[in-house]
Amino acid sequence: LIPFSFTMTIRRRVVVAGLCMVYFIHSVSSFAPICLKSRVRDTCTLQLVSENAANKNDNLESSVEPSISRRRALSLGTFSAVSIVAAGFSQEALAAEDGVFRPAKRPTAYIVDSTIPPTLLPLNAQKERAILTALGKGYGTNKEAIVDDSVNLNNILNKAVFGTIDAISSVAGTNGKEDVKSGPGYASFVCLGLPKDTNSEDVELASGLLELMFQARKSVKAETAMGLAFAPLSTQSALDAFSQDGNTSDLVEAMTNAGVSESEIQLHQPLLELAKSRKIKLLSLAPEVDDANTVRTRGLQDVEPERRAKYVADAQGFIALTQDPKFKLYTDRSLLKDYEPIDEKDQQSNFFAQRILIHEAAATVLANYAVTRPDSFVAVIAPIPDVRFFGGINGRIPRVCEYLNKDKNKVTDDAVTTILLNPTAKETLSLSRYLRLEIGTAPENIDYQTKVSDYLWFSSMPKVNMIPRLMNAR
Secondary structure (H helix, E strand, C coil): CCCCCCCCCHHHHHHHHHHHHHHHHHHHCCCCCEECCCCCCCHHHHHHHHHHHHCCCCCHHHHHCCEECHHHHHHHHHHHHHHHHHHHHHHHHHHCCCCCCCCCCCCCEEEEECCCCCEEEEECHHHHHHHHHHHHCCCCCCCCCCCCCCCCHHHHHHHHHHCCCCCCCCCCCCCCHHHCCCCCCCEEEEEEEECCCCCHHHHHHHHHHHHHHHHHHHHCCCCEEEEEEEEEHHHHHHHHHHHHHCCHHHHHHHHHHCCCCHHHHHHCHHHHHHHHHCCCEEEEEECCHHHHHHHHHCCHHHCCHHHHHHHCCCHHHHHHHCCCHHHHHHHHHCHHHHCCCCCCCCCHHHHHHHHHHHHHHHHHHHHHHHHCCCCEEEEEEEEHHHCHHHCCHHHHHHHHHHHHCCCCCCCCHHHEEEEEECCCCCCCCCCCCCCCCEECCCCCCHHHCEECCCEEECCCCCCHHHCCCECCCC
C-alpha cells in the first residue's frame, strides 16, 4: 500500500486513504464472483441493495449477499473513495470558514539530548513538573544520550552500525531513586542561566521553577541553598542578616557598597524574597569587584595572594584545566565570543583571566558549601554566558568537589544540571535564527563536542524558527 506519512497535511491524508481503498478493492475483486458477507455491510452492499430494491427484486438473500462482477466492484469502490475524499475536503473547508488563524500549541520546555549532533525533545506540563521535582530531590540529570528508536533517527543508525540493542524507554531526563548517589560526599546543583539583559519575566520564570524544586526539598532531610553569581563574597554577612530579619534596605546598602548596582538588586528581589520565605540559605559567589577589575586591567598575578587563594582552592586543577582540549574548544567557541575591549589597552588574555577567576570563585564557594553537607542542594543564579556549554561555573564544580573531598566525593557531571531560561539565538552564539545546540562540529574536534545545556525553558511558546532538530517524544 501507499506509505502513510504523519507529516502529510489533512487533505493529502484523505486522498491517500481513498486511493488505498480503491487499490484494496481492485486487488480483492480479482476473485470473481465476490461474495460480500452480511456482517461487512459496506458501501458496496448498500448500493447493491438499493439497486435490487429498485428492480423490485424480492429475493432478500441475493440482495444481501450478491455476486457482482469485477467491473461493478471497482465502480462502487471508486464511488466510495471519491465520497471519502469529498467529505475530507468539505470538512477542511468548514474548519477554515471563519478565516481565523489558530497557532499550534508548542511546548515551553525541551530536553537537549546528548546525541551527535544534539537534538531537542519537547516536554509537556506533566513531564516538566516531574523533572523539576526530581531535580529538587537531588536526582541530577543523566548526561547520556537517550537511546530510543521512536525518538530520533540517530539511534537507529547507531543500532545498525555499532550493534547497540539496549534501549532506554523513558525520556524524562532524570535518573530514578535507585540510581541516585546519596550520603556523605554527594550533593546536587541546578544552574539557572538568565539572559544577559535579564528582565522581570526572566526572573519570574526562574522563581516558578525554583518554587517547584524547593517544594520537592520538603521530603528531603538535607540543606538547601541559593547561589547568587552577582553577589561579591564580602556581602555574605548581609545576605545572612537579610535571611533573618528581611531588612531590604540594609542589604541594598551592603550590596551597593560592594559595587553591585541597585537596579541589579531590585531585579533579583523576587528571588531573594523566595529564598527568605522558604528559609533557603543565600550564598554570595562572585569575587570582589576591585579584584575582578584588577585582573582585567593588570592580570591575575596582581591580585593579593591571600584573596586569590580564597577564590581558587584547587590551584593545580585551575591551571591544568586551561590546557585541556575540551576546555580550549569552549574558550575559543564560547568564552572569548563575549570579549569586548573596554579601552585601547584592554587585552583578550586579561578578559580570559577575569572570566575564569569569576567561574572558579563561584565553583569554590559552591563546593565548600556542599562537601560538609551530605545530600545538599544548591540552585545557582548566573548569566547564560557563565553556564552555557558546561565550561563555566557548572563545569568546574565536580573538579573542585573532588579536590576538597578526595576520599568521599560523589559529585559527578550528572549531579550538575544546567537550564537556560528564555535563551535567544544570539546568546547561544548562533549566527542564524535557530538556537545553537553544540560546539565542536569539525572533524578535528568532534570528540569534544559539547551541548549547550541540559534543558531549555521558556516563559511562553518560542518561535518555530528558533527550535532546531526537534524530535517527537513519547
